[in-house]
Amino acid sequence: MEIRSGDELAFRQVYNEVFPVVMKVAYHVTYNQDVAEDICQDAFIRFYDKDMSFPSMDDAKFWLIRVVKNLSINHVKRKMRESASLEKVMRGPQVNPFKDGASELILKESTAAVRKAVSELPEIYKTVIVLREYAGLNYKEIAGVLKISESNVKVRVHRARKELEAKLDREEVNVP
Amino acid sequence: MCLDDQILNTYLDNELTEPWKSQVEEHLSYCSSCRTRYQNLLKISDAVKSAELTADEIQPHQDRVLSMIEKNYLSKGKGKKSFLHRTFKLSAPQLIGVAAAFVVVFVGSWAVFGHNNATDSTILLPDVNTTIDLNNITQTRSSDNAATSKSLENYSLDEILKNLDARGYDVDIRLKSIQPLSLEKISSEVKVIAKIKDKGITITSDGLAKDAEGTIIATGVLLEDNQIVASDGTILWNAEETTVIGD
Numbered sequence: 001m002e003i004r005s006g007d008e009l010a011f012r013q014v015y016n017e018v019f020p021v022v023m024k025v026a027y028h029v030t031y032n033q034d035v036a037e038d039i040c041q042d043a044f045i046r047f048y049d050k051d052m053s054f055p056s057m058d059d060a061k062f063w064l065i066r067v068v069k070n071l072s073i074n075h076v077k078r079k080m081r082e083s084a085s086l087e088k089v090m091r092g093p094q095v096n097p098f099k100d101g102a103s104e105l106i107l108k109e110s111t112a113a114v115r116k117a118v119s120e121l122p123e124i125y126k127t128v129i130v131l132r133e134y135a136g137l138n139y140k141e142i143a144g145v146l147k148i149s150e151s152n153v154k155v156r157v158h159r160a161r162k163e164l165e166a167k168l169d170r171e172e173v174n175v176p
Numbered sequence: 177m178c179l180d181d182q183i184l185n186t187y188l189d190n191e192l193t194e195p196w197k198s199q200v201e202e203h204l205s206y207c208s209s210c211r212t213r214y215q216n217l218l219k220i221s222d223a224v225k226s227a228e229l230t231a232d233e234i235q236p237h238q239d240r241v242l243s244m245i246e247k248n249y250l251s252k253g254k255g256k257k258s259f260l261h262r263t264f265k266l267s268a269p270q271l272i273g274v275a276a277a278f279v280v281v282f283v284g285s286w287a288v289f290g291h292n293n294a295t296d297s298t299i300l301l302p303d304v305n306t307t308i309d310l311n312n313i314t315q316t317r318s319s320d321n322a323a324t325s326k327s328l329e330n331y332s333l334d335e336i337l338k339n340l341d342a343r344g345y346d347v348d349i350r351l352k353s354i355q356p357l358s359l360e361k362i363s364s365e366v367k368v369i370a371k372i373k374d375k376g377i378t379i380t381s382d383g384l385a386k387d388a389e390g391t392i393i394a395t396g397v398l399l400e401d402n403q404i405v406a407s408d409g410t411i412l413w414n415a416e417e418t419t420v421i422g423d
Contacts (some may be wrong), residue, residue: 008250015245019238020231027229037237041244048249114227132189133224139191157189158182165220 003060006051015044018061022068024134029072029126030079031119039075043067065135066145073123117167125160128153179203184214188221370399371419379404385412 003010022043026036043064054060118129131142139153146153179200186192187200204211328336333349340347370379376388385394385404396407402415 011250015242019241020234023234023237024229033229033233033237037241040237041241044241044245045249048245110223111227114223118224118227129224133221134228139186139189154182154186154191158185161185161217161220162181164224165216168220168223 001056003054003057004051005047005054005060006049011048014047014057014060014064017057018064019044021061021135022064025065025130026068026072028115028118028130028134029069030075031115035075036072039068039071042071062141062145065131065137069127069131069145073127076123114168117164120167121160121163125156125163128156129160129164132157178207179210179213181213181217184210184217188214188217368421370404370421372404372413373417373419375417377413379418383407 003014005011005014019040022040023036026039027033030036030039046067047060047064052063054063118126121129127146128142131137131145132139137145139150139157142153143150148156183192183196183200187197192200204214331339337347337349367381368378369381371377372379372385377385377393379385379397379399383396383398384392385397387393394406394412397404397412398407399418399420402418402420403411404413404418405411
C-alpha cells in the first residue's frame, strides 16, 4: 500500500499508528516530554509538507523515526554543550529531568532510576536501546534506521545492556 | 563451552537463527550458570521496557500536536502554501485558455490605448488659433507670481545667514555704534560694589552676586538705595545687611 505523506487521509493513518512510537523515541532520548512533543510535531509537519511517497506504512514509520531520532540527538547534544558551559560558571544543583510535572507522582522509583540510567548511556548505545526496547524495532530495522550493519547493532545492544547492568547495580534497583 | 553475553542478548531479542537458536536452548537447559546469566539479561531488558513512556503519558501530546497540525495544515489543505511555492498543474485545454486570455488582454489593451494615442494628442496640446491683439494680451509682473516674487525682504536675517553660511561665506554681523566687549575689558571694569554682612557674599558691577567661594548665586542684581534688588524688583538683601563699597 503506497503512502503519500501529503495526503490527508494517509497522513492521519500514519499519525495514529506512528505517533506513540516516535514520541517514545523522542522522550527516551531527551527525557523531556515537552521537548519530545515539539520534536514530534516538527517531524510530522515536515512529513506532511514534503509530500513524499512511501512504499509501505513501515517505510513511512522508519522515515519518521530517523527524523525524530536525529532531532532528539541534536537536542541532547546542544543541551549538553549549554549545560557544560553553564556549569563552568555556576555549579548549581542538577535538575532531575525525570520528575517532570504530573508524571512525577505516579512515577515509580525504579522507573525513574531506569530512565536515568538510559539517559546516561553514550549516544550510540542509547539509540539502539531506545529503538530496540521502546520503538520495538528488530536488529535489521535498527540497522536500516541508523545506517549501520546488523552485526554492529548486535554489538551495541550487548554493550548497552552491559552498561545498564552496571548502572542499575550501582543504583541498587530492584529489577522486577 | 559456555555462551557469551552477546549471543545470549541476540537470543533474548529473538534475533538468533537456526540452527544456533536450538543449540542455545539446548545449552540453557542443562547449564545453570548460563541460565542465571540469561535471566539476568532478561531482567535488565524487562526493567528498561517497564520504564517506557506510558500510553496515558503519550495521549495528551498526541492530541495536542494533531490539533495544531489540523488547524494549521490539514484544514487549509494545500491552499496554505504560498503562491510562489505552489506547483501549477494545467491540462492542455486550460493552458490554451490561459494563452487565449493573454492574447485577448494584449489585443484589447492595444485596441483601447493604441487608439487613444492618436485622438488624445489634440486634446492634450490644443492649437492656438486666436490672433494675438491687445484684447487678449495682459501685462504681468514677475512678482505677481508668488513663486517668483520672493525678494531678499521675504527672508529673515537668520535664513539669509544660513544660506550664506551654506555657500561658504563667513559672515560677521555688527550693530552700528556697539563695540563688541572683550573679556579683558569685562574683568578690568568689574568692581565689587557691595558686600552682604556675615555671609561673605559680594555684589559686582556686572550684576552678579557671588558667595565666598566665588560661585554665582544670583544674576542681574542691582544696588538701589543701599539695598540689593533682583531684576524684577524684589529686595534680596535690605540696606542693613548690605555694605556698600563706593568709589
